[in-house]
Amino acid sequence: MKKLYSLIAIAFLLTSCGGNDKVLLRNSIGKVNKVMVVTKSSDWNGDIGKAIRNSFGELMVGLPQPESLLSVSQVAPNGFGTMMKVSRNILVIGVGDKEEYFVRKNVYAQPQTIVYVYAKDDEGVVKMFNKHQKEIIKEFKDSDIKMTLSLFNKKKIDDSQYKTLKNLGVSLTIPNKFNTVDDTGDFLWLRNHLSSGIAKTGSNNILVYSVPLLDETKVADSIVAVRNKIGKKYIPGSDPETMHMITEEAYTPFTFNTTIDGKTAYETRGKWEVLNDFMAGPFLNYTVVDKKNNRLVIFEGFTYAPSVNKRAFLFELEAIAKSLKIY
Incomplete structure (x- = not known):
């Protein structure tokens, strides 16, 4: 034996x-x-x-x-x-x-x-x-x-159709099950409505945007503040006046060093919630340091799938994030 x-x-x-x-x-x-x-x-x-x-x-x-x-x-x-x-x-x-x-x-x-x-x-x-x-x-x-x-x-979207990706000079491998929620030229939001089992009321979401690179030594410490600012501006709740996405205050996100497209990046995992509402779920954020263009390129995926396990949903978002290329 x-x-x-x-x-x-x-x-x-x-x-x-x-x-x-x-x-x-x-x-x-x-x-x-x-x-x-x-x-x-x-x-x-x-x-x-x-x-x-x-x-x-x-x-x-x-x-x-x-x-x-x-x-x-x-x-x-x-x-x-x-x-x-x-x-x-x-x-x-x-x-x-x-x-x-x-x-x-x-x-x-x-x-x-x-x-x-x-x-x-x-x-x-x-x-x-x-x-x-x-x-x-x-x-x-x-x-x-x-x-x-x-x-x-094998079933990817032609990402040249998105104004935001074109303006940012980035590409992603995005499966065609994602639909556009918002594409301003500065901010992209895509959503895949989940269609299996109890999760059919939920969704998988992709956000792509950029912010200026102000101080490279403070990038990791600024990730939560940046995503909260973006949530307030672009991701409202059922009452836009009082509700918007924030980072869950009761749970401290974890940030890890990584690389995306050969560039220094930070992977952050945590939980999101909607201020003054009961919606919540996990998020995965990749903040990529693009020194050439003096900016941070940010990919975020978040899942809303009440009462079901979410590892597989987050893994799909992770795979899409790791396909990111900056030109």
Whole structure:
């Protein structure tokens, strides 16, 4: 049994080394943010499984309901058959002949990401996994972003129709399920009315705008103030005189350093609400430092979907945001 993980790795290496011969791979299956873990049941029920569940099960920030970063399922190596091998995101982990961490793409299906983690004993496996856990999560999330954008590309809107994007000199991969709410030339608001299940009364929303770059050292600290100003100006509630979108005051947003289109950017996740009303939900804000044009280009996505989980909705908005290009 100890050698089984090495045999799996050797098998795919042999099948992928066919010179110039092209192998027709099946289409992968699986929901975004979902990982199949291939490991022995005893490992899954022990320290190895606990480490995986603690890492992938970390709660996403900014969501009203508790939702994990990644969902997981487990299958034993002897059950890792033909149907299982077409899963899009797979983690193969367990005891092997040596310590190893590596990633392979499109082994049994496409698109597919398989991460391999081995060590000589259970303690070593846990250490190897913990050492690379952030990389592993990023591998799976980046893979899902790429896959989602490839789907959106097949049914994307011609974004040259939007005055605001044209004036700002930016482009985005936006699926055609989004409709225009407002396009002033300085501010773009697009909305996708959700049509499935209990969420059919809700919507996914995209905002795009820019503000001057005044002090690069204070960009992160100004994000909430900027979005509150924009909310007051452009996003009214049912009574425009007394109601508009604000950042929820009872919940402090989280801001992370990132890059968009190769530029310094800040990712902020938090909750929005409508002043003097009961509407609320999560938002995802990317503030991109465009030094060339002395400005901040801002993409924001926010979701209104009462009583349902919202991770998948925010993930779609994240994928669209990461397609942003500044010309």
